[in-house]
Amino acid sequence: MSDKIKVVVIGGGPGGYVAAIRASQLGGDVTLVEKEYLGGTCLNVGCIPTKALLHSAEIYEEAVEGAKYGIFANDIKIDFTKVQERKKLVTKQLVSGVKGLLAANKVKVVFGEATFTGKDSIAIKTEKGTETIKADKFIVATGSIPAKPPIPGIESTKCIDSTGALELQEVPKTMIIVGGGVIGVEIATLYSTLGCKITIIEMLDEILPMMDGELTKSIRSKLAKKGVEINTGAKVMSFKDNGDNVDVTVQMSDGKTKVFSGDKALISIGRRTNTQTIGLDKAGIVNDRGRITVNNKMETNVPGIYAIGDCVGQIMLAHIASTQGEVAAENALGHCNVFDSKTNPSCVYTKPEFASVGLTEEEAKIKGIDYIVGKFPLAANGRAMIMGEDGMIKIIAGKEYKEILGAHILGPRATDLIQELALAIQMEATIDEVIATIHAHPTVAEAIKEAALSVDKRAIHIPNK
C-alpha cells in the first residue's frame, strides 16, 4: 500500500473534478466518485450548454442584422436540430476533456453513487454492486438540482426546468418563465432571440436582484425591446395543463389575478443542494436544511471531511465550486488556504453581456460605506459603436482612498472585461493604478479607464458633471 494521503472526492462537477486534480497534483492518492456524468451540472446541463445555444442565437441575430453592416442574405433560418447537435458536440468534447485530464493526473474515477457509511467510509453503488471504501480525506461536491416549488399543477410535462429548457427539440412559440434570476434571464435571451414570445414572472421587485440596479433597468428595457414581457412583484398561484398549452395563474403586483398561457413554463426559481441521499447523518456532518456547513477552509465539522461548490449552498457558480475545490484539496493535503469571495465575478450572458464584481451601490449603501461612483456610457466608446452595441461601465470607489470596491459592466465582452477589475480588487488597487495603466485603442476596455477617471470627475471622452 502507498503511504500517500488517500482522498475521495464525491461528485465530478467543476467543484469535484478540480479538487481531485489539485489533490493529485499535491501528491494525494485520489478517487473521484461520480454517479451520472463527469463535468456535472456545468458541462452537461448548465453553463456550457446554455452558452453554446446562446452563441448560435447570437450568430442568428447578427445574420439578421447584417444589413446594418452591409452584409445581406436571404432566407436566414435556424435549424434547431443542428443547433442542438452543435451544443452536444461542445459538451461531449469538454466532458471527454475532463476524463482525459483526470487520467493524466492519475485520478481514479469510479462511476457510482456514493453514500457515507461513517466518518471515514463510503459505500458506492455501481452497476456491479456495492463496494465500501475508506479514505483519509473526503471532499463532498455533490452539487445542486433545480428547486421545484409546491405550486398546484407543476407536475404537468409542460412545466420544465432548466435541463428541460436546454433539451427542447424545437423553439417553442411561447414560454412563461417563472423566476427572473440568471438562468431565467439567459433562457429568455436565448429563446426570444430565436423567435419565441417570452413572459417572465418574478416575485421580487426586479429581475437579477444581485446585480447593479441601474444597469439592470437598462438590460430590462433591452429585453422589453426584444418583446420579452417582464412582470415583477408577481407570484405564480397555479399551473393548468390544457392540452395545447399551460395556463399560469399569476397574482400581479397590483393584487389582481392574471392568466398567462404558454407552450411551456420554465421553472427557474433557484436550485437546492443535492445532499439528501448522501448520508450526511451517518457521517455526522452538520448542515442547514441540506446546505453543508463549512468554514473558509471548506472544512465541515467532521475532521477530514470538506465540502465545496453548490452543495454548501452559498454562491452557486461553477468558478466558485472550482475555487473552493482548490482550497479544499490544498487543505486536505496539509497546505493552508482559505476561500475569499471578494474577487468573485457574477456574469449574465445577455446581449450585451452583463458582469459584476465586488460591491454594488445598493450593498455599499446598506453597509454604510462612503463611496463615489464613476460611470462611462459605452455609446461614447468607439469599439462598442463599431460593434453596434452600447451599455455602461460603472465603478464604485471608496470616498477617502478611492480604492475599487465594485465594478459593473453592461456591454460587449463584459464577462471578460470584468477580470481587470477583479484583479484590481484582489490587489487593493485604487483608481490611480487603473488610470496609470495604458488602455489600448480601440477597445471596449478603454472605457474602464474612463470610468475610473470619471470617479475623479476628469473623464476625457464624456463631459464631467
Added chain:
Amino acid sequence: MSDKIKVVVIGGGPGGYVAAIRASQLGGDVTLVEKEYLGGTCLNVGCIPTKALLHSAEIYEEAVEGAKYGIFANDIKIDFTKVQERKKLVTKQLVSGVKGLLAANKVKVVFGEATFTGKDSIAIKTEKGTETIKADKFIVATGSIPAKPPIPGIESTKCIDSTGALELQEVPKTMIIVGGGVIGVEIATLYSTLGCKITIIEMLDEILPMMDGELTKSIRSKLAKKGVEINTGAKVMSFKDNGDNVDVTVQMSDGKTKVFSGDKALISIGRRTNTQTIGLDKAGIVNDRGRITVNNKMETNVPGIYAIGDCVGQIMLAHIASTQGEVAAENALGHCNVFDSKTNPSCVYTKPEFASVGLTEEEAKIKGIDYIVGKFPLAANGRAMIMGEDGMIKIIAGKEYKEILGAHILGPRATDLIQELALAIQMEATIDEVIATIHAHPTVAEAIKEAALSVDKRAIHIPNK
C-alpha cells in the same frame, strides 16, 4: 485678459485633442489648431475606419460559417458600398463627438495650418488669411503620414497607401501588400475575408516583428489557411503599371526574382513623422530627421514646448499619443507626470485577435533576463470552443519572483483580455495575485489564470509537462 496659462495644441488627433481637453480641465486657456480633420489619422484614416471595415468582414465571415452553428442562409452578399457607408457613419459620429467634447471643455478650435515663427509664436494659415498667435505653452501633435519609399514605379495610381486601401469602392480581386506590419496584416485580414487574393511581401524574416514569435507563427498559418500568401525575407525592387494590373518585382529570400501581379499594391512599410513644414528650425526644436526629441515629461529642448504622439516617432499608436498628451498637458499646467510605456498594449485585429503587453520571450532573451513561460492553449477553453475559435495565452514571468514581465494573447477578445495583464504589470503583480483572483466561468479570461498556473506547472485544464 485672463491670467490663465495660454496653451496652444498643434494637431487634433488622439494626441492633440486629449492634451487639449486635459489642459483645459487643469485650468489652461487652450486653443487647438487643426489643418484637416478633428480626430486625426486615428478617427479618419486609421484605427477606427480599419476596425469598422473589419467588423463588417467579421459579420460576413460569421454568416458564411453560420451552418456550423445551425444557422443557414442563402445568397450571402457583401454590399461594399454599404460597408463603406457604415464606416463613414461611425467615423463621422466619433469626429463630431470629439468636436462636442472640445466645446464642452471650452477648448477653442481653429481650423488652419500652424507653423512656428519663433519659440513662443505660431502662424496659422486659415481660409481667411494668416494669423499669428503667442502662447505660454505649445504641445506639438502633428502626427505622421505613410512612408513612400523611393522604389521605381511607385507613382502608379495602383500603388496605394493605407488611406487609399480604406477608401476603395470595391473589393479588389488581387492585392499585393508590401510590408507585413500591423497595418499590412489588418488590411490583409480585411480584404482576404471579403474574397480578395492577398500576397504579402515582407523584408524581415517574419511578419509582425514586435509580437511574440510563437504566436505569430500561429497567426501566419491561419492567414495562410485563408489563402493569404506570405513571403518573408523578400524585397520589392520595382512596380510596373501595365494598365490592368500592377506588376511587383520582388527579390525573394532565396535571391531569385519573382513578379507578382495585383489589381492594387498597398505600400504599408511604415509611417514617417509629419514635421517637415511646421517650422521646427524657427523654434529651435531639436529633432532626429523629423522625429522630435523629447524626455519622459514630453518636453522638447525648448522650454514650454512639448511634443507627443506619432510626431516624436517612438511608439506610433493612438493610445500612446493620448497618454503622452495627458502627460504633456499636466506638465504644461504645472503638475508633474512622466510617460512610461511599460503597460503599453500592442493589438492586431486579426481573427482571432492578437494582443501583447510587456516583454516578449525574444526581448527577455536579448536582455538576459531569467524567465519562465506559462502557456494555455485556447483549444482547451470552453468559451473559445463555443465561439469556434482557438489560440493561445502565454505569460512571461521572472524566474525568481514570478512577477509578470509580459503577456501574449492570440484568441477571441484578446485586445480586451490583455488589459488584466497590463494592470498586473502596472502593479508589479506576480502570478500569485492573478491566480488568487477568481476568474469567471465560462469566459476566455479563465485561460489567463490557467496560463499563470502553468508558470508554476500546476495548470488544471491541461496536463503539465
Added chain:
Amino acid sequence: MPVSNSGRIKVSPLAKKTAAKIGVDLSTVKGSGPNGRIVQKDVLAAESKSSTESKVVKE
C-alpha cells in the same frame, strides 16, 4: 520582508495610501496578502497596536 525584485516592499496601493494618511511606517508592518504582500488590514492592525502602545507610554 516581502520585497519585489526591484527591491521595493510589496504593498497594496490602498495600504500605501492608508499608511501615508495615518502615519504608519510600512517597514514595521507584516504583510498577510499573497507572498506577504502588505494590505490595508495589516496597516490598520499595526496602527491600532502602535496607538495602544503609545497610549501606554503617555499614561
